[in-house]
Amino acid sequence: MAKLTRRDFGKLTAAGVAGVGVTGIAETAAGASASLPSLTSIVTRAVDLPAAQGHRVVVVGGGWSGLTIAKYLKIHGPDLDVVLVERRALFVSHPISGLWLAGMVNLEAITFSYLDAAAHHNYAYLNASLIDLDREAKKIYTDQGWLSYDDLVVCPGVDYDYASFGVDDPAHEQLLKTRYPAGFVSASEHVTLYNKVKNFKGGVFVLTAPPGIYRCSATPYERACLMAAVFKRENIKGKIVLMESRDQPAVMAEGFLAAFSELYSDVIEYMPSSTISSVDPETRTLSTDFDDVIFDDAAIYPRIRGARLLEQLALADPKSAQKEAAIDPITYNAVGDAHVYAAGDCRPMPFSKSGGTASSEGVYLARLIAARARGESVPWESPHTLCYSMVNTAPAEAIMVDGKYRFDKASGQWAHFENTAINERDEAKGRKAFEWAEEHFRDMFG
Numbered sequence: 236m237a238k239l240t241r242r243d244f245g246k247l248t249a250a251g252v253a254g255v256g257v258t259g260i261a262e263t264a265a266g267a268s269a270s271l272p273s274l275t276s277i278v279t280r281a282v283d284l285p286a287a288q289g290h291r292v293v294v295v296g297g298g299w300s301g302l303t304i305a306k307y308l309k310i311h312g313p314d315l316d317v318v319l320v321e322r323r324a325l326f327v328s329h330p331i332s333g334l335w336l337a338g339m340v341n342l343e344a345i346t347f348s349y350l351d352a353a354a355h356h357n358y359a360y361l362n363a364s365l366i367d368l369d370r371e372a373k374k375i376y377t378d379q380g381w382l383s384y385d386d387l388v389v390c391p392g393v394d395y396d397y398a399s400f401g402v403d404d405p406a407h408e409q410l411l412k413t414r415y416p417a418g419f420v421s422a423s424e425h426v427t428l429y430n431k432v433k434n435f436k437g438g439v440f441v442l443t444a445p446p447g448i449y450r451c452s453a454t455p456y457e458r459a460c461l462m463a464a465v466f467k468r469e470n471i472k473g474k475i476v477l478m479e480s481r482d483q484p485a486v487m488a489e490g491f492l493a494a495f496s497e498l499y500s501d502v503i504e505y506m507p508s509s510t511i512s513s514v515d516p517e518t519r520t521l522s523t524d525f526d527d528v529i530f531d532d533a534a535i536y537p538r539i540r541g542a543r544l545l546e547q548l549a550l551a552d553p554k555s556a557q558k559e560a561a562i563d564p565i566t567y568n569a570v571g572d573a574h575v576y577a578a579g580d581c582r583p584m585p586f587s588k589s590g591g592t593a594s595s596e597g598v599y600l601a602r603l604i605a606a607r608a609r610g611e612s613v614p615w616e617s618p619h620t621l622c623y624s625m626v627n628t629a630p631a632e633a634i635m636v637d638g639k640y641r642f643d644k645a646s647g648q649w650a651h652f653e654n655t656a657i658n659e660r661d662e663a664k665g666r667k668a669f670e671w672a673e674e675h676f677r678d679m680f681g
């Protein structure tokens with residue numbers, strides 16, 4: 236496994252980002268080739284897995300949530316038969332991808348094999364896409380055939396909601412997704428963004444942060460800092476315009492605003508209170524209620540929603556503004572189903588949509604499902620949100636936020652508690668950012 240100590244990061248970087256072919260990323264759906272199975276075989280053929288040895292828990296989605304749940308199910312329930320179903324053949328981490336963008340780590344350092352995860356943690360990995368669910372028969376259908384479960388955990392993450400800024404023509408949406416991808420869902424988007432930054436010849440590069448609860452609150456601001464550091468290092472005569480409807484950054488506002496003004500005043504133009512009303516990819520114009528911004532390049536981040544798969548499986552809450560999963564907030568059970576769960580960024584609870592949060596939540600949920608399989612129960616535990624954001628590259632300096640959650644019965648709302656933001660950037664937190672990632676990668680992949 237690629238280690239992530241700071242020294243090794245240096246080594247990997249010294250080896251040259253260019254030394255790792257980005258074409259090495261494979262995230263196509265399994266079987267998305269000439270050998271696509273027929274619909275009949277999906278329905279009639281069982282997947283190529285040995286028969287279940289005991290109580291089978293199927294986890295769909297091998298992101299930060301599903302990888303953690305699969306691992307900890309085997310720790311808390313060694314007799315469980317655990318299968319992780321993931322459509323990707325290779326894991327490329329979102330966390331730390333910004334450091335790759337800035338040349339601080341090599342792509343290899345954030346790329347991992349699902350086979351290693353399954354082998355180290357003693358579960359089965361099925362490279363397949365979930366297509367349908369039969370809750371009565373307790374069966375899922377994938378593009379590789381069907382699979383029975385005793386318990387099912389669905390962790391498919393999020394999708395973009397382009398309609399949120401008035402884009403409802405599929406051709407328009409496709410243009411935006413292809414030319415100006417947000418860089419918050421797939422590894423292909425990260426590679427496109429990396430190439431955009433590498434090839435940027437100058438001018439205005441627009442970044443946006445969406446309204447609502449979005450994936451990784453700190454990342455739009457961290458990304459602005461990291462890209463600005465690249466512009467400075469490479470003498471690119473460009474400006475980064477970061478637009479959002481909030482009146483200040485969603486998290487660690489003081490730390491990010493200090494970085495913008497103290498480190499990047501000549502590069503970053505922060506435009507708070509700017510609600511995007513439309514975006515024209517042909518004329519490269521972003522319009523707000525007050526202004527038009529013409530850009531040379533952009534990464535446009537629309538509002539996010541629970542993965543569309545939830546709707547296909549009838550697991551989405553139709554009343555949820557961001558179309559998240561309809562689940563019990565304590566047990567994560569799909570409404571009315573004691574054997575189907577949903578977790579990770581598709582959850583409706585207002586926890587941070589971050590990898591660390593999904594990971595701590597996954598440990599709790601694995602313990603809960605393993606205990607239930609033995610006829611026991613466990614007390615609820617708050618997820619833990621711990622996030623380091625790199626705001627400077629030379630030296631590598633970060634800021635951080637640390638928090639937990641509790642349900643306030645009086646207001647009927649979730650609230651943060653033990654919430655600490657440390658907004659003074661320093662190298663100690665920069666080192667912690669690397670250590671945090673190394674610890675999580677080791678946890679998921681062994």
Ligand SMILES: Cc1cc2nc3c(=O)[nH]c(=O)nc-3n(C[C@H](O)[C@H](O)[C@H](O)COP(=O)(O)OP(=O)(O)OC[C@H]3O[C@@H](n4cnc5c(N)ncnc54)[C@H](O)[C@@H]3O)c2cc1C
Nearest residue numbers: 296298299300322329330365392419579580588589590591
């Ligand atoms: C640029 C960036 C930087 C970030 N930085 C940080 C950070 O510093 N710290 C932090 O804590 N968090 C960070 N995050 C957030 C973090 O990546 C997410 O919160 C986390 O990935 C959520 O985990 P998840 O498992 O819910 O979703 P995902 O990680 O998106 O995983 C969902 C998985 O489901 C699979 N899937 C979907 N549909 C199907 C299907 N039909 N069949 C099979 N598989 C399917 C997908 O292929 C995917 O692998 C960052 C995110 C981004 C984009």
